Amino acid sequence: MPNVAEQSSAIRSYYEGLAKGVFRAVTCKACGGYTFPPTGCCEHCASWDVTPVELSGDATLLLASHNISPACHPRFEKIAPYVYGHLRLKEGPIVQGIVLGVKPTPEDLKALFERGPVPVKAETLQMSDLPVIAFRLAG
């Protein structure tokens, strides 16, 4: 078996980063925009000239709802129902992801909705087969 060098993959790099608590994106050398999660092409101007960058993990939770149980994907069966939110990262990108630190009940989600946007911090949620991004309410 010849020794074949492994090509780099933005997806593998992203999840390997998550496993270490690092949140990887790319920025565009042409327009300066962020593409998160990372690809090999700028999502704003279609330039291929992108470079890896690490994000702060600071974000604002704009809206929060919850998923169903059993979850649509078996990976999340153990934690369903979970809170799922609409967020803006400090660096600009809009993302959606699992939210920690609030219960998926109508009462708690209503109270959160009435508070308005709140600060959150990204962390790594280790599922049995994959590290995934999650956002925890600050304070």
Added chain:
Amino acid sequence: MRNKLVERAVISGVGCSRFGDLLETPELKGLSIQELMARAVKEALDDAGITGQDVDAVFAGNAMVHSSQVPGTYSQLSKWTGTQFKAGVHFEAQCSTTNVGAAMAAMSVAAGVYDTVLVYGLETTRTKVKGFSPYEREPISHQQTWLWTDMAVNQAYGVPQGYDIFSTYNGLVALGYCRKYGMSIDDFDRSMFELCRTRRLHGSMNPKANIQEKLEDRAAREGFSDPYDYWQSDKHNPFVAWPSRLLSLVTTADGASAMVITRADAAKGAKSQPVELKGFGISYSDLPWYGEDATYWEFDRRAIDAAFDMAGITAADIDYLHTHDCSHISGICTAEATGYLEPGKGLAAARDGRLRFDGDRPMSTHGGRHAFGHAWGASAGTDTYEAVLQMRGQAGPRQIRKTPEISVIHTHGYAMIGTVVVLGSV
């Protein structure tokens, strides 16, 4: 881009199966998917007054191949539809499939390549092939349906990290709508109840609908004297993504639809009244589907603008509208984006009954994705089917009082392709 059809194309025939479950629904129980598809194709060809040998090409749509197991659909269905030796392709644009097919057919006709194209869509979202049987089927679990369906959604990052259609398409959009327009959650809930009531009313008047029971009748059957108590019952109508409830959602179905697209001059003297495909617009986006404002979807804006430009219409011209309503709140946001409903007033219009077949803003008179049901790649064709019936004055008890001259049909192909088709009376 020029955004023009250089020759006129019309829909000269439409067909649609009953929507339901191949294991239990009357008119469907026991059918193979080949026979299910053939029924819709036969209806469309009969409606156009032609046979399968009169078409030049077949665009065969099917999205969830996991349950149908008929890739190469054009050839596998050819002897069931009389279309041997035609040009053909199997394609998918998920839940926009059949209307993207109509657009491709109109383009091929307008380009002078084909005179007549058969477009069909087939989907089974309730049943799948049992073992290796050529005809036996078995139910698909809820989780399996979404695992397969969500394969059309960002598989690099979205789905692996907990993407959930019920939040993304319903709950978060609902909260964005309430926050933007200062609507209380209680008012939202009441409005969604009224919207569901309208869709179920339409379904009750449609013998092809998946659900043909009015919401009030269902509530009474479950022992509720006030249907709103039934609506708010956790047992019967739980939150699937607060503040969105189960009955504001799609219901899954097995089903098929078909249409014949032909040159306008070739349809003169046709068996049935043709309807012109005046324009279309298509725009897609990966996640996220919206920015900070969860009610504004850029790809829908672009699809609507392109379709209206090609057709030469404005919002004021729309007599009948269907927007994709897998999620009732998302469907309202899109209706507002078309200009048919006033921004922030769509739910009030629903509460006032204006979206009913007999209201002044009729929408989704077949029952929509909730009452008519949703068979992914077949559903857009059912929306077109309904619009054609309405424009011919053939919609029976649910006929819109002023026969529509311009209809607009919007669909979301997962995830996401906004597709808008403009139909006009000839």
